[in-house]
Amino acid sequence: MILLNDRRTRSRRLGVVAAAGGLLAALLTAAPAGATPDPGDAPPASKKVSESARAEVREAIENGEIPGQDEIVHSGNIQHLAHVPKDVLRGTNSDLAFQGRYAFAGNYDGFRIFDISNPKAPKTVSQVLCPGSQNDISVSGDLLFLSTDSSRSDSSCTSTTQPATEKSSWEGMKVFDISDKRDPRYVAAVETACGSHTHTLVPERRNVYVYVSSYAPNAAYPDCRPPHDGISVIKVPRNAPEKAKVVGFPVLFPGEGPDGGGNPGGPTNPGVSKTTGCHDITVLPSKDLAAGACMGDGILFSVKDPERPKVIDRVQDNVNFAFWHSATFNQRADKVVFTDELGGGGAATCNAEIGPNRGADGIYDIVGKGDKRKLVFRSYFKIPRHQADTENCVAHNGSLIPVKGKDLMVQGWYQGGVSVWDFTDSAEPKEIAYFDRGPLTTDTIKSGGSWSAYYYNGYIYSNEYARGFDVLKIDDRRTDPARSVHLRELNVQTQPDYFD
Template identity: 50%
Template sequence: MAGCTADPGPAAKPGSARSQATSQGTPGALAVGEVRTSANVKLLTNVRPAKPFDGEESWGTDLAFQGDHVFVGNYEGFTIYDIRDPAKPVTVSQVVCPGGQNDISVSGDLLFLSIDEPRSDESCASEEAPGQPDEGWEGIRIFDIKNRAKPRYVSSVATACGSHTHTTIPSDDGKTVYLYVSSPGPIPDSKSCAPPHETISIVEVPVAEPTSAKVVAEPMVFEKGHKRDEMVAGGCHDITAYPEKDLAAAACFGDGVLLDIADPVRPKVLQQVSDEKNFSLWHSATFSDDASKIVFTDELGGGGTATCDSATPVTKGGNAIYDLKDGKLTLRSYFKMPREQGKGENCVAHNASLIPVEGKDIMVQAWYQGGVSIWDFTDSGKPKEIGFFERGPLKEGDSFGGSWSAYYYNGQIYSSDITHGLDVIDIDDPLTDPAKRVRMEDFNVQTQRSYGK
């Protein structure tokens, strides 16, 4: 199947196998606002952003889950929805707390936000502070969400080069949550984000006393030289931890890094891989449930450009599937969402999660204006798409939007659309139906748990 090969080959043309591979909806380009799905997928509902989260750059970002609630990040703050009836989400609360990009996670009664832009101070009343990071505050904000109707801001921690994303790692005794903080850098002449910035920040949060949260380590995450040029930053973008396996996979802009996290404060580099021919911006990673595979994504163009077109090879701007055996990673194949997108539609591989089907490796993934793709990589050498949801372009010409994150949680797919808000999507397929029986109490996609027991 075109789009699922380790050989880049010639670029696909409109009407080729790549653009028609699994498109079961109306053929041809979509009109502005038009929705298309595969036969096994349907949109249950869409919840549009409410004021003040409906501004021109009030972009929806990541998702986290706990019980019957979904937490949706936004550049203006975050919203909590009750999803006891997935087809009718109810807004529980909305917290205005601006900061890019408000990457979000939850652990117990605590909620964490990543801020990766200098602010005038750490408070929710802060304003943008253009200039060097030394001239403002950026890092982690911490909220108490015991009362979900009235979340309470309790603390903050400044981190080197800010916090683009973070990963939660709860301690075995439940008394501490560690945050692996990822951020781009360095910035010349900056004291807080000085070259070479080949580290991550580890924040220790005492659950009973989150006001005492602090940076406890800044470990190096590269065993050999880190690729860096004008298109690739230092540091890491996303880190996915699999505490049960004592492993983490870090996507570090120019490299993929496998880590031993048996001691979460002292991670050890097991392997560092690169793919200079095909991968531009190593963005994120996902383990298979048995940790025998890792999917790394390439956010070619940083999410703001059109890379799902005939001019871009299928090996670029998509996913690379690696086998993991005896502690070593081996590249097996590439996968890219197979539907041709317009030149004005930003489209590239983005945030994803597994669909919990025992014995299978199935992923749901956001592709910005490419929509949501459901694909099977059980055979790591022959990945294939099995379902999809997508909208037409936002408008004629260039625009920024689409699905930022698409995750499976307790029977449905939840997608955070940058401008359209929260989508709840259902998939009805023999391959994925067993997942409907799996129930999770909470879910932060960058902290994996085994479902195959």
């Protein structure tokens, strides 16, 4: 592979001079971004770093070890086709969904619809102001789904923040009619316990089931009290979305005690999040299978009956995983990639001090059949380029690149940029391409970077936390076959069967 800028592949000393014990302890106990039912709608405040760390970042830039502030670097097999800055919606950019020639981009202030028929020049079709972090987004037919995980005064798009301790506060799922992309209509709202940090669609012909992931209950919150050891299931009739309602709360972690049977976290397992719900779920409808990233646990479960999911296996990693964040199946459904959001997405964890096994992907093989299937750990993957101590960087949202016989994935790493990697050999994953920008700042940790990087119909789309919307193209013999695969719709957490 020819690299446009090979300085990014050198080993670096960034982060080594930091106070290892104190920083690592702080990271392992840090709450994930938006981990409480009322995180507010503003992005995390900038955090100061030591003078020695600032000096180290400046020196690394001067020596060409990392790109300069906002400078773009990438491997030779990646092209940067387009960048669309933020516009009306000034909040944090979040997740992406796709349908036909449209991309739907979540933002803490609402959502934006792009026409991507010309990937080199995306055009804004509409922007909907509807604040409510983190506005995780999905689409199915004429319906768009939006998660609200901050306590609001009511369910409207003109609501204001309100403490979660007040019974009248609202958080949950919003549903829009997008039959007219230029003028989406808000048609339904469903309140859910502890809100909706993320959600996952399980679509059927007449109904769409929505799995709502939320967590961090508190006895002081009237609508979010422990134990909170499961997920809310919403049933949305396609022809009457206004009748959407919660039809169940399946318990995924049964057990004794105030928090159910999930990972107890510290002090039993120091540095590991206590499981009080799930952060994200990915379903593979063609296999009636789902994988849940649930704070201190990773689970595999059956969704054959979408209203009554059944856990098949459960794993923990109490050494290297601080917060199980998201999951991705390979196409054959014999592997799952779980991500660890060490530091909650607001910390600098892609450095020599933290190392290659924390804040990384964990690759698990699925062995056995039916209800006897097991998750078996094989390896970790982390981007090989150390980032500055002023760059928030950790494993985050990504998707498969559909190539038969290969397991390829593109993934956002916040200010670690976008990485394309191969986990066909689950014991020896390797990066094959990257795109990255230099730090937002050189004197504080100011959150930014790729929240989500997904492959859709021949291109990579990235929703950049702080800067805007990016379109990339990869030209590589290993990924080229994916260009022949065209989807009518893509919600990455509802994985399609690309080849059937």
